[in-house]
Amino acid sequence: MRSRRRVSGRKLPGMYQSDSFFTLSGAGQIGLVAVSIAFALIVAGIVRFLARGRPWALRxxxxxALFFVFVWLSPQGYYAYYRLIFDDLPRQWVIQAPPRPAELAALLTFSVRASLSFHSQGVLGWALLLVALWPYRRKMPQRSGLTPP
Known part of the structure; x- marks a missing residue:
């Protein structure tokens, strides 16, 4: 049986035992989750706005394109959060070369090293695809003089 490290009284799944997320304080973890949710909602809103009413191939x-941009540029946003919670981090750019298509495919197939960061990017990628492909309803103009029941 595997030994499992305990953090905050919880047992960690084996694949995430060494994940850096668990080195943060409870408040740091909550903040990181909040930042991640905010980033996800922002990029999902942009995907939805741009994909609405477009042909499937364009969606x-x-x-x-937006998943690529998110994977490429989001580390800078996360680094900005880490600078808020760790005083000694220098002001610097952490954005590296753009990800290759094989790296994006590895994220989407969850075949990258087991970490919450990589797996959450994979989940976000699939969620964004659902957002892009989700059918939308056009608002029907109301007829003058008639009110809906």
């Missing part, structure tokens, strides 16, 4: 292209 997929929009999804792929």
């Amino acid at each position: 997929i292209a929009i999804w792929a």
